[in-house]
Amino acid sequence: MLKQLGETFSRASAAYAEMHRIERxxxxxxxxxxxxxxxxxxxxxxxxxxxxxxxxxxxxxxxALADETADLLGHVLLFAEENNIDLAAAVERKWKFRPSCGTPP
Known part of the structure; x- marks a missing residue:
């Protein structure tokens, strides 16, 4: 779930960067x-x-609070994508639940 969301944010960010000539x-x-x-x-x-x-x-x-929270989430996911971080595994390890189902393991 988080991996797919990160990939979606990554595609959107890459398209935006290309359109505005931003070097990432x-x-x-x-x-x-x-x-x-x-x-x-x-x-x-x-x-x-x-x-x-x-x-x-x-x-x-x-x-604006919701919009900026969404922006921050997007950039956290982009950071994880860029650095090959498995956020689902990290959430399970640190928060003790699986993000795909939202219930304790």
């Missing part, structure tokens, strides 16, 4: 993950009263 070297993957975490943190700060709203409504901020 090894550092790009971790730097993008950090960038997306920063953007998620920025939205969180606004939602929790630690940042300026800049005219955004609470509904807009909740949507």
């Amino acid at each position: 070297d090894r550092d790009w993957f971790i730097l993008k993950m950090q960038e997306e975490l920063g953007e998620l943190t920025q939205v969180w700060n606004k939602l929790t009263g630690r940042g300026r709203l800049k005219g955004q409504s609470e509904a807009e901020l909740h949507r």
